[in-house]
Amino acid sequence: MPKVTVLLPVYNSEKYIRESIDSIIAQSFTDWDMLILNEYGSNEECTKIVKEYEQLDKRIKVICNDKRLGLAKSLNLGIRKATGEYIARMDADDISRRDRFQKEVDFLDSHPNVAVTGSYQHHFGVDIDWIHKPATEPAQCKSNVVFFCDLCHSTLMLRKSVFVENNLYYDNTYLAEDFELWSRVIDFGDIANIPEVLGEYRVGEDNITLEKKSMLHLESGRIVAKTLKRTIGLELLDDECILFNNWKNDYFEIKDINKKKEAYRSLKNVLRKIYEKNQEVKFFDDDALLRSIRAKWAWARGGEPFNRMTDVEGGIDSIFRTKYPNPYINRFYYFWKENKGVKAKIKKICKKIKELF
Incomplete structure (x- = not known):
C-alpha cells in the first residue's frame, strides 16, 4: 500500500x-x-x-x-x-x-x-x-x-x-x-x-455566482454557532448567528450610525460570552482564543485581514479599547501591503472608490 x-x-x-x-x-x-x-x-x-x-x-x-x-x-x-x-x-x-x-x-x-x-x-x-x-x-x-x-x-x-x-x-x-x-x-x-x-x-477561474456567495455568507454564521454549541456549550440566538457571517463584512454596509453601533455592541457582547464560557470549559487555549477574538473584532471593526494574528496584552477588555483608522483606508493598506500585483491594486482601489459613492 x-x-x-x-x-x-x-x-x-x-x-x-x-x-x-x-x-x-x-x-x-x-x-x-x-x-x-x-x-x-x-x-x-x-x-x-x-x-x-x-x-x-x-x-x-x-x-x-x-x-x-x-x-x-x-x-x-x-x-x-x-x-x-x-x-x-x-x-x-x-x-x-x-x-x-x-x-x-x-x-x-x-x-x-x-x-x-x-x-x-x-x-x-x-x-x-x-x-x-x-x-x-x-x-x-x-x-x-x-x-x-x-x-x-x-x-x-x-x-x-x-x-x-x-x-x-x-x-x-x-x-x-x-x-x-x-x-x-x-x-x-x-x-x-x-x-x-x-x-x-x-485565482479567477471559478464561476461562483452571487447567489451562491450570498448562501455561503448566511451559512457561515450557522457553522460558527454549531461549533460553539458543540465545543463550549454556548448556544447563539438567530440574531447572534448573523454577527458571524463572514463572506463579506456586513458591518461596513450599515449606513445608520445607531444601528451600526448596536451591531458592534452585540458582537462585542457575544465575543465576551465566548471567552467567558471557554474560561469554564477550557476547550480552547486561552491566549490563542484571545488572538482569534481580536482578529474577528479587528476584521469587523477595522477592516483588517481576518487571519491577522497578534498577541493580546491586557485581557479581553483591551481588545475593545483599540482605536482603528478609517476601515476603508485600513483595508486599502493591507491590500496594498500583501498583493504584489500592481494592476490588481489599482483596479481594486478604483472599484472600492466607486463603492463609496
Whole structure:
C-alpha cells in the first residue's frame, strides 16, 4: 500500500488538469497513488486527458461517477477507497510544489497528534500575486476554525485513520463543506500548517455566482454557532448567528450610525460570552482564543485581514479599547501591503472608490 493517496476531483477541468497532475508526478516523494474522481457529466476532453494519465502512470486510477455526486460525496468516496496512510487533497487547477509531499509526510510522521496538516499557498492569476499564510500552531488553528476557514484546501494532507475511525466525512448539506468538516476535526486531532509555500492556487477561474456567495455568507454564521454549541456549550440566538457571517463584512454596509453601533455592541457582547464560557470549559487555549477574538473584532471593526494574528496584552477588555483608522483606508493598506500585483491594486482601489459613492 502507498504511504499517500491523492484525491483529485475533476469536472470539465481540461484547461489546467495537466499542470495539476504533472505537479504530483514531479513530487520528490514517490510513494503515492492517485484517485482522480471524475464527476458524472464531465466533458469528453477532460475524461480523455485523465484516462491518458491513467495509462501512463500505474499509480493513477480514474473513478468515473455513474451519477452526479457533487464535490462532498465524491471526496467521501475517495476517502473510503483510499489505501494510503495519509490522504493528500488536490484541486484540478492548482499546483503542488515539488517538495510538498515529502515535507507533509515528514511532519505527520513526527507529529502523531496532528490529523490535518497544510501549508502557506501562493495565489496567482491575472494581476494576482500574494501569499495566504494561515496560522501554523495547533492551538491557534483550533481556535481560528471557530470563526473562519483559514486553511489552504489543496495543500492539505489528512491522517486517514482519524477521519475513518471518527466518521469525519464531508457533509453535502453544506455549501462550505470544507469549513464545516474542519470545525468537527478539532474534536479528534490537531490541525497545523507548515510555514512554507508548498502550493499554488489559481485565482479567477471559478464561476461562483452571487447567489451562491450570498448562501455561503448566511451559512457561515450557522457553522460558527454549531461549533460553539458543540465545543463550549454556548448556544447563539438567530440574531447572534448573523454577527458571524463572514463572506463579506456586513458591518461596513450599515449606513445608520445607531444601528451600526448596536451591531458592534452585540458582537462585542457575544465575543465576551465566548471567552467567558471557554474560561469554564477550557476547550480552547486561552491566549490563542484571545488572538482569534481580536482578529474577528479587528476584521469587523477595522477592516483588517481576518487571519491577522497578534498577541493580546491586557485581557479581553483591551481588545475593545483599540482605536482603528478609517476601515476603508485600513483595508486599502493591507491590500496594498500583501498583493504584489500592481494592476490588481489599482483596479481594486478604483472599484472600492466607486463603492463609496
